[in-house]
Amino acid sequence: MDTETLRQKLEQLTGNKTGIKQFGRQQSASLFGAGQEAQEQSVIYEGSLWVPLYESEGRVTALWIEKKGLSPIELQLAQFAAENYAAVLKASGFKEEGEKEARQLSAWLNTQLELDDDAGEIPDDxxxxxxxxxxxxxxxxxxxxTHGSEIAYRPLLKLVRSYFDSSALLIPLQEKEWLILTRKELLTGTEDKDELEESDDEELLAQACMGLHELIASEWVGVFHVSVSSSIIPVKGLAGVITLLRETISLGRIFQVGEYIHLPWGLQLERLVNSIPDGRRRQLLGQFGDYTAVLAEKEMLLTLETFFQMDCNVSETAKKLYIHRNTLLYRLDKIKQETGADVRSFGDAAIMKLTMLLYKVTKRK
Structure with a gap:
């Protein structure tokens, strides 16, 4: 049994929330006596029972069980189970799973990706x-x-776990490419896939992406792109998810220039346009009409992008662009004069949106 399995079993048995957290050196010493002669002891802290599982470089990883509602005997039994597990770990000489194990999984994933085997199950070894x-x-x-030094595994892992928790996994893939896996309930507060509306789930994932990007960008100089997918059981089909996320970031670089958070559900039409052969794309551009003058002008292109982003709402678009509503109407009228397309009409808006995407992938790829 591993640490995560223990956590799940205790949560099922007690009916209370549980978790795993790694403490810094100072708090590990003050709470558990880590690094001192005294043995590390379980403690009651912030309304929960905390049982130290193992220690690495002065940092204690502990399992916590919410105390509320548990009888003294129930709490003692849960404590006994966790402490017994910790004793077994120490007797076996256990050390926290780290870079070696992550690179072992990475090697297997890279092989699967090279073979285009997206549905393979991770082997037992x-x-x-x-x-x-x-x-x-x-x-x-x-x-x-491309110019800075490579980010080392351990500092990045530490940063990732400070954002999520100590159960988060960091898998290095290609150079300067990392897969991060974290428990779903850390973001959604539930393990039940049907409990949240899909739109709410996507909003939470988008916020998690933004927070992760902000944290990493604040630590290291450079440009970072982040993508995320809905929750999965990683033991099977993980390579397929990596393929999806790589494609999403690749599409984001083409169609979302200047943005660094790229979401699969926000690039569906772009994925379709990108799949059209280059010759056919150019042919379609010619059939739709010559909108080059408008699309090549940065101000007009930004206006159209924002207009479509705001679901063709004039007032919201003007707010987003920090311009007067009449200024936006003037720009839309100018686009109509130069192209013949009134983007306030659904049909013309659809054609203009498709033309914009074709223009981006054809002219800028």
Whole structure:
């Protein structure tokens, strides 16, 4: 049994929330006596029972169980189970799973990706497999920093776990490309896929992406792109999710220039346009009409992009662009004069949107 399985079983048995957290050196020493002669002891802290599982470089990783509603005997039994597990870990000489195990999984994933085998199941000899049977959310992080030194595994892992928790996994893939896996309930507060509306789920994932990007960008100089997908059981089909996230970031670089958070559900039409052969794309551009003058002008292109982003709402678009409503109407009228397309009409708006995407992928690819 691994640490995550223990946490799940205790949560099922007690009916209370549980979790795993790694403390810094100072708090590890003050709470558990880590690094001192005294043995590390379980403690009651912030309304929960905390049982130290293992220590690495003065940092204690502990399992917590919410105390509320548990009888003294129930709390003692849960404490006994966790402390017994911790004793077994110490007797076996356990050390926290780290870079070696992550790179073992990475090697297997890269082989699957090269073979285009997106649905393969992770083999039993992969050490991290036991931690991949729970509902998890995958993030893909890619750095474009070509001049700076490579980001080391341990500092990035520490940063990722400070944002999520100590159960988060960091898998290095290609150079300057990392897969991050974290438990779904850390973001959504629930493991039940049907409990949240899809739109709410997507909003939470988008916010998590933005927070992760902001944290990493504040630590290292350079350009970073982040993508995320809905939750998965990683033990099977993980390579397919990586393929999706790589494609999403690639599309984002083409169609969302200047943006660094790229979401699969926000690039569906772009994915369709990108799949059209180059010759056919150019042919379609010619059939739709010559909108080059408008699309080549940065101000007009930004106006159209924002207009479509705001669902063709004039007032909201003007607010987003920080311009007067009449200024926006003037620009839309100018676009109509130069192209013949009134983007306030659904049909013309659809054609203009498709033309914009064709123009981007054809002229800028």
């Amino acid at each position: 992969i050490t991290l497999k036991s931690r991949l049977f729970t509902d998890m959310i995958p993030f893909l992080l890619i750095s474009e920093n």
